[in-house]
Amino acid sequence: MIIRAVLYCHILLISTAVGGNGKTRKDWQDDPKGARCLTGYMTDLQSWVDENGQLTPYVDINAAIDMSNRPSVARTLEQELSGLKSPRPQHIRYMSLARCSLTRVPSVFQLKDNHGRRLADTLEFLTLYGNNFGILDPYIEMYDAELNATDAQELSVSDQSRRRILTTWSAGFHMHPMRTLKELDLRECSIQVLGDYTFQRMPELRKLYLSENYIHFIESYAFDSMKSLKHLDLSKNYAYDENGNLADLVFESNNVFSYLKLESLDFSFTRLGQRNLGIFTGLDKHFKRLSLCYSAIGRLRNGTFNSTSLKVLDVSGNADVICTPGILRGIEKTLEVLYADNVSLKNMEGFMNFTHLKILKLSNNEINTVPANVAKTLADLQILDLDNNRMMSWSNSTFSLMPKLKLLSLKNNNINIISREMYNDIKQLSFLGLSGNFLVCNCHARDMFEVASNNELLFNSTYFKGFGEDTEEPKLAFHSGFKDFNNVIRERRNITTFCEEREACDVEFNHNVSGNYLLLDYADYSSQYRCLQVSEGKSIDLYNVPSCTASNKDMGSMEEQILESWDKYLLLLLPTILLPFLLCVYVFRKNFKYFLITIRNSATLSLINKNDSSDDGTIFHYDVFVSYCNEDREWVLDNLLSHVEKDCNVSVCLHERDFQVGLSILENIVSCMDRSRMIMLIISKRFLLSQWCQFEMHLAQHRLLETRREDLILVLLEEIPRRLRPNTLHYLMLTKTYIVWPQEESERSIFWRRMKKSLVTHKLKSTENVSLA
Numbered sequence: 001m002i003i004r005a006v007l008y009c010h011i012l013l014i015s016t017a018v019g020g021n022g023k024t025r026k027d028w029q030d031d032p033k034g035a036r037c038l039t040g041y042m043t044d045l046q047s048w049v050d051e052n053g054q055l056t057p058y059v060d061i062n063a064a065i066d067m068s069n070r071p072s073v074a075r076t077l078e079q080e081l082s083g084l085k086s087p088r089p090q091h092i093r094y095m096s097l098a099r100c101s102l103t104r105v106p107s108v109f110q111l112k113d114n115h116g117r118r119l120a121d122t123l124e125f126l127t128l129y130g131n132n133f134g135i136l137d138p139y140i141e142m143y144d145a146e147l148n149a150t151d152a153q154e155l156s157v158s159d160q161s162r163r164r165i166l167t168t169w170s171a172g173f174h175m176h177p178m179r180t181l182k183e184l185d186l187r188e189c190s191i192q193v194l195g196d197y198t199f200q201r202m203p204e205l206r207k208l209y210l211s212e213n214y215i216h217f218i219e220s221y222a223f224d225s226m227k228s229l230k231h232l233d234l235s236k237n238y239a240y241d242e243n244g245n246l247a248d249l250v251f252e253s254n255n256v257f258s259y260l261k262l263e264s265l266d267f268s269f270t271r272l273g274q275r276n277l278g279i280f281t282g283l284d285k286h287f288k289r290l291s292l293c294y295s296a297i298g299r300l301r302n303g304t305f306n307s308t309s310l311k312v313l314d315v316s317g318n319a320d321v322i323c324t325p326g327i328l329r330g331i332e333k334t335l336e337v338l339y340a341d342n343v344s345l346k347n348m349e350g351f352m353n354f355t356h357l358k359i360l361k362l363s364n365n366e367i368n369t370v371p372a373n374v375a376k377t378l379a380d381l382q383i384l385d386l387d388n389n390r391m392m393s394w395s396n397s398t399f400s401l402m403p404k405l406k407l408l409s410l411k412n413n414n415i416n417i418i419s420r421e422m423y424n425d426i427k428q429l430s431f432l433g434l435s436g437n438f439l440v441c442n443c444h445a446r447d448m449f450e451v452a453s454n455n456e457l458l459f460n461s462t463y464f465k466g467f468g469e470d471t472e473e474p475k476l477a478f479h480s481g482f483k484d485f486n487n488v489i490r491e492r493r494n495i496t497t498f499c500e501e502r503e504a505c506d507v508e509f510n511h512n513v514s515g516n517y518l519l520l521d522y523a524d525y526s527s528q529y530r531c532l533q534v535s536e537g538k539s540i541d542l543y544n545v546p547s548c549t550a551s552n553k554d555m556g557s558m559e560e561q562i563l564e565s566w567d568k569y570l571l572l573l574l575p576t577i578l579l580p581f582l583l584c585v586y587v588f589r590k591n592f593k594y595f596l597i598t599i600r601n602s603a604t605l606s607l608i609n610k611n612d613s614s615d616d617g618t619i620f621h622y623d624v625f626v627s628y629c630n631e632d633r634e635w636v637l638d639n640l641l642s643h644v645e646k647d648c649n650v651s652v653c654l655h656e657r658d659f660q661v662g663l664s665i666l667e668n669i670v671s672c673m674d675r676s677r678m679i680m681l682i683i684s685k686r687f688l689l690s691q692w693c694q695f696e697m698h699l700a701q702h703r704l705l706e707t708r709r710e711d712l713i714l715v716l717l718e719e720i721p722r723r724l725r726p727n728t729l730h731y732l733m734l735t736k737t738y739i740v741w742p743q744e745e746s747e748r749s750i751f752w753r754r755m756k757k758s759l760v761t762h763k764l765k766s767t768e769n770v771s772l773a
Contacts, residue, residue: 035294037269037291037293038291038293038314038339039266039312042209042211044480046183049125049127049129053068053096053187054068054096063091064095065095067080067097067100068096068099069100070100077108081119091117091122092123093125094125096126098128098130099130099131102128103169104169105128105170105173107172109123109175121180125182126185127187130187132190134169134191166193167195169191173202174200180204181204182206183208183209184199184202184207184209186209187210187212188211189213192215192216194219197225199222199225199226200224200225203228205228207232208231208232210232211233211235211236212235213237214238216250217250218251220252220253222256223259224259227260229261229262230264231262231266232266234249234265234267234270235266235267235270235291238270239271247271248271249273251279254276257282258282261286264289265290265291266291267292268293268295269293269294271296272297274297274298274299280308286309287308287310288310288334289311292314293316294318295317297315297321298319298321299323299327300324302324305328305330310331310334312479313339316339317342319342319343321343323344323345323346325349327350333355333356336358336380337479338360340361341364341365346366347369347371348370348374351377351378354377358380358383360381361383361481363409366390368389369394372396372401375398375402378402381405382404382405383405383406384399385409386409386410386413387410387413387433388413390688390689391414391415392415392416393417394422398425399425400425400427407429407431407432407485409432409433409520411437412435413437414694415434415438418448423448426517429516429517430517431492431517431520434519435522435529438532438691438692438694445531445542447548449519450513451515451516452519452522453543454513455515455517488520489520492522493522494522532666539664620675621675622677624644624650625673625676626640626653626654626680627679627697628682632684632687633656635717640652643756648755650760653676655669658672669696669699679700679711681697681713681714681732683714683715685718685720688720688725694726697726697729701731713738714732714737715755719740739754739758
């Protein structure tokens with residue numbers, strides 16, 4: 001016999017497992033680290049409904065009916081329609097059935113208004129936001145589970161049968177053709193499956209919003225006959241497997257979009273996985289906008305978008321998604337906006353000849369330079385975001401090669417020296433962000449700062465000069481790129497305002513500097529617009545650095561002096577000695593450049609502790625100073641300390657435990673290194689991203705050169721590829737023996753034996769030197 005209650009309980013368990021228990025999306029999953037995708041949110045694209053399914057004041061109340069939060073929808077709606085009174089024959093275009101506790105779409109569209117017109121013939125905008133189509137009616141007439149009354153055993157229910165049951169929520173759409181419907185909002189309705197022909201009777205539907213559901217399966221013909229559909233939102237669909245883990249969305253066929261003329265697709269925060277990449281091959285030249293933000297898709301295939309005219313693309317949060325060269329080939333002439341935040345991108349070689357790019361967001365990657373040959377081809381680029389990369393100081397024209405570039409953000413990179421070339425390279429910008437870089441004080445850094453303060457005094461206000469005003473209307477653009485950066489510009493505050501509030505930094509107009517830009521981030525990060533004054537070994541504000549004068553403006557860095565001296569003697573030396581020397585320099589140019597950098601760093605760092613350099617007779621307070629980044633703190637405290645302090649009887653200096661309160665970080669680093677026999681660097685990829693850790697590494701190298709002692713120990717927590725090694729680290733790894741933390745538990749005893757031997761040997765050598773003195 002067929003037992004309805006058993007089937008209902010079985011379906012109820014399935015629904016509960018994937019979230020159909022009345023909880024909202026926000027109870028299940030938050031967007032990673034508050035990330036915001038390029039496509040924004042559904043309500044950014046239109047004005048008739050708010051994020052909670054409520055009709056907005058922009059809607060003509062004479063053409064709208066709001067049934068949200070009402071029970072017994074069919075009866076209440078019929079009463080509402082019969083009671084409508086209007087001096088003119090206004091038909092119903094907008095309707096909200098939001099949060100009505102519906103378990104399926106109701107059969108109400110055959111109801112007529114007081115002029116005898118059916119809702120199915122007049123509705124253009126419909127929202128069913130916040131209903132619960134994941135909990136099914138126990139009296140549904142589809143049963144594939146049977147109970148053997150004799151043996152009391154439930155027979156199996158096939159996946160196909162379960163899916164068919166889970167598509168019954170859409171029954172109300174099949175009753176009457178909705179020929180005028182243009183936009184349908186089905187957000188947060190606990191939908192799990194999209195069945196074949198679900199929207200077949202909506203021939204004019206242009207925008208379909210299915211975000212914040214639990215969709216885990218889409219049948220082959222779910223969007224069949226939707227010839228007018230332009231925008232499809234499948235974002236934030238969190239499907240769970242039987243173990244409660246996030247699962248990939250499954251398409252029954254890769255041809256699910258093949259017969260549509262889609263212009264826009266949004267998969268933000270919906271797990272697609274690698275196997276679904278084939279669905280994009282069916283998209284044609286009508287297709288312009290795509291968000292794959294945090295969709296776990298892995299690496300794209302070559303030619304994925306060849307058949308499209310893609311203008312807007314967001315691949316943020318997917319590791320290695322565009323790391324293969326040429327992965328975006330085919331859309332160089334159409335792509336205008338690209339968000340690729342946090343995708344493990346190593347370089348910018350893949351953006352050659354993207355001549356129509358206007359916005360390029362590449363924050364939170366591993367880029368260290370912008371090649372000039374790539375920069376020259378980005379002829380239309382207006383906004384470039386390179387925050388939280390590994391960008392270093394540059395010596396050749398780079399950003400000035402992009403004629404339309406107006407906003408450049410380089411926050412939290414590895415820029416140390418502002419050179420004259422860099423200063424000239426950024427003068428044409430309108431907005432610049434440089435906070436979080438470990439700058440060394442020089443007059444060019446002051447001039448860079450002076451330009452921004454001059455422009456504020458010149459305009460005498462926090463002026464807003466936005467982007468994108470001459471492009472598509474925001475409601476039609478289907479992306480928030482210009483809006484995102486315009487908000488950053490609009491919310492910035494002037495240096496002068498900040499200074500006036502704190503009665504600090506007396507900034508005056510300087511006629512000797514020129515440029516167009518303002519600082520994007522000074523008010524929020526003013527403490528990071530400081531630089532290292534090497535002569536005194538302390539950090540000061542940029543406005544306290546002397547400005548370049550006519551006599552010293554040409555001094556610059558050591559490299560600049562070498563180049564200028566070179567010009568004077570070039571003609572005399574070229575015929576005899578210089579030609580062979582130049583050939584050697586060219587062949588070994590990377591080594592020569594690093595030699596100059598090492599000499600400069602050594603000269604610079606020697607000024608920090610020129611009066612405190614240690615000799616062999618120094619009595620040390622610690623045996624070893626350990627330099628590590630905060631992300632590796634757990635390893636240091638749990639693994640290193642217990643072995644080093646207890647097993648090796650070695651006293652350790654840690655910054656969080658032994659730095660003296662009241663001194664600056666810089667003074668503490670120099671002091672603790674000088675009072676330690678040895679220096680141990682705990683190297684990891686995260687170590688190389690820390691400005692202070694890199695400074696400690698430079699200082700350790702300087703100490704080696706100055707004292708001529710072998711008192712440096714390198715510990716690698718992971719293998720560091722050559723492309724990720726700064727020159728300082730590469731030099732140390734070539735000249736010093738280092739030990740690598742093994743991933744296998746069985747090999748770690750050998751690691752600790754090597755560590756102990758190294759520490760004890762260094763300690764004994766140092767003790768002998770002290771006793772001999």
